[in-house]
Amino acid sequence: MTESERLRAALAAEPGHDVRAREWLADALARIVERPETVGRSFAAAGRTVGRAPLADAPDWTADEAARALLLAALPPDRVADEAAALYRYGDANEKRAVLKALPALPVGAAAVPLLHDAIRSNDARLVTAALGPYAGHLDQAMWRQAVLKCVFMDVSLATVDGLAERADAELATMLAALAEERAAAGRSIPDDAVALLTTLTGEKKDA
Amino acid sequence: MMRIFDPHIHMTSRTTDDYARMAAAGVRAIVEPAFWLGQPRTNPGSFADYFDSLIGWEPYRAAKFGIRHHATIALNPKEAGDRRCLPVLDLLPRYLDKDGVVAVGEIGYDSMIPEEDEAFSAQLAMAVEHGLPALVHTPHRDKARGTQRSLDVVKESGIAPGHVAIDHLNEVTVDLVRDSGCWMGFSIYPDTKMSPPRMVEILKTHGLERMLINSAADWGVSDPLLTKETAEAMLAAGYTEDDVDRVLWRNPVEFYSQSGRLDLSDLDDAGARGAEPTFEGSSILRGGG
Numbered sequence: 321m322t323e324s325e326r327l328r329a330a331l332a333a334e335p336g337h338d339v340r341a342r343e344w345l346a347d348a349l350a351r352i353v354e355r356p357e358t359v360g361r362s363f364a365a366a367g368r369t370v371g372r373a374p375l376a377d378a379p380d381w382t383a384d385e386a387a388r389a390l391l392l393a394a395l396p397p398d399r400v401a402d403e404a405a406a407l408y409r410y411g412d413a414n415e416k417r418a419v420l421k422a423l424p425a426l427p428v429g430a431a432a433v434p435l436l437h438d439a440i441r442s443n444d445a446r447l448v449t450a451a452l453g454p455y456a457g458h459l460d461q462a463m464w465r466q467a468v469l470k471c472v473f474m475d476v477s478l479a480t481v482d483g484l485a486e487r488a489d490a491e492l493a494t495m496l497a498a499l500a501e502e503r504a505a506a507g508r509s510i511p512d513d514a515v516a517l518l519t520t521l522t523g524e525k526k527d528a
Numbered sequence: 529m530m531r532i533f534d535p536h537i538h539m540t541s542r543t544t545d546d547y548a549r550m551a552a553a554g555v556r557a558i559v560e561p562a563f564w565l566g567q568p569r570t571n572p573g574s575f576a577d578y579f580d581s582l583i584g585w586e587p588y589r590a591a592k593f594g595i596r597h598h599a600t601i602a603l604n605p606k607e608a609g610d611r612r613c614l615p616v617l618d619l620l621p622r623y624l625d626k627d628g629v630v631a632v633g634e635i636g637y638d639s640m641i642p643e644e645d646e647a648f649s650a651q652l653a654m655a656v657e658h659g660l661p662a663l664v665h666t667p668h669r670d671k672a673r674g675t676q677r678s679l680d681v682v683k684e685s686g687i688a689p690g691h692v693a694i695d696h697l698n699e700v701t702v703d704l705v706r707d708s709g710c711w712m713g714f715s716i717y718p719d720t721k722m723s724p725p726r727m728v729e730i731l732k733t734h735g736l737e738r739m740l741i742n743s744a745a746d747w748g749v750s751d752p753l754l755t756k757e758t759a760e761a762m763l764a765a766g767y768t769e770d771d772v773d774r775v776l777w778r779n780p781v782e783f784y785s786q787s788g789r790l791d792l793s794d795l796d797d798a799g800a801r802g803a804e805p806t807f808e809g810s811s812i813l814r815g816g817g
Contacts, residue, residue, distance in 0.1 A: 364625035412583040412626050
């Protein structure tokens with residue numbers, strides 16, 4: 321089952337996904353295949369039609385995010401990267417987040433890395449979080465570490481960072497330890513999950 | 529506690545202290561119209577970043593304080609007179625499709641020059657095309673004639689009067705607008721525009737129907753809590769709590785609901801979406817990442 325099939329099934333299984341929402345989505349998808357330039361208006365309107373609640377069968381996705389991922393996946397493959405960049409550039413925060421979450425399943429290679437950089441530069445935890453999904457495999461290690469550290473700084477749960485255990489390294493441990501030290505000097509602490517990560521990283525280093 | 533909907537406030541220019549005070553005073557929902565920033569902008573890109581903020585960062589900031597934020601988008605009258613800014617009109621359709629955008633505005637006149645005519649008419653047409661209400665600023669200089677001329681342009685555009693709010697009215701301009709069928713907006717300011725006692729007198733004379741009261745707080749001398757002060761002045765003058773609720777909540781809700789996009793659901797959960805509840809408030813209160 322492809323990611324699109326999974327999201328489509330999860331949307332269809334929602335009690336709130338009524339005839340109107342179903343028909344709207346089917347029409348929008350058919351229109352994008354014929355006239356890809358229609359994706360912008362459909363992308364903006366998705367939440368008003370399919371709703372914004374989390375999906376029971378795909379709990380990491382809301383209905384509007386899933387619908388937007390389907391709209392992106394319906395684009396001709398040679399236009400996806402450009403359209404995704406434009407939809408992100410002119411998107412509101414929910415649209416931006418949907419683009420970021422859809423990236424791993426889109427045929428864009430590493431072309432969308434600048435979108436991750438933009439999201440990580442923001443101070444919106446919803447965007448920083450969405451930038452650290454599976455597509456963050458395209459980020460270089462230095463940027464990825466900074467993004468993880470930013471999550472800790474913003475009190476965003478590290479559970480949302482894809483592949484954290486595999487990718488966390490000694491340099492990240494050094495950075496986390498420095499933040500912990502700075503916080504301790506101010507009588508504050510770092511979040512529990514960051515403490516746990518630091519313990520794991522420094523423990524592994526001792527074992528090695 | 530009374531609930532307040534401020535239908536016109538420029539939060540981009542306000543601090544987190546303001547958000548905290550507003551939330552404590554009962555302000556639960558606001559609309560931030562796109563306007564100028566004091567320093568004139570000189571190119572469309574500058575506006576694009578500003579519009580992005582109105583549908584991205586500012587709603588996020590508001591949500592941290594439990595306040596629901598919507599926006600109106602337009603090329604404002606103060607800058608519409610600059611030819612370099614007219615290409616902003618080409619950017620607008622994209623923004624007028626967004627969930628958080630509940631009207632076209634602020635549009636209207638500043639100096640009543642031909643460039644402003646062009647932008648005003650074009651944007652009223654966009655409001656009709658997108659099925660959105662329009663928020664019309666009235667000029668501070670030559671106000672009475674500016675208001676009449678604004679009503680003429682509105683009428684000519686074919687937009688339904690009930691879809692239009694004419695803002696920054698006073699004792700001199702209220703009659704014109706009431707008779708037109710448009711909504712009447714009043715900005716309560718510390719020194720200029722309207723004061724709470726004068727506002728109450730206007731309500732006594734003209735009734736509560738189609739009345740919108742806002743703080744229009746921005747980067748100038750202004751106060752986001754003058755909505756509440758006006759509510760208290762209404763109560764002191766003998767109006768009921770239901771009257772206050774009508775003017776300061778139900779009226780703006782009714783006006784902006786005409787967009788089909790006003791979302792006041794789960795107001796108590798504002799800010800929780802897509803985020804861990806544990807970081808409520810933290811990244812902003814600590815000064816950012």
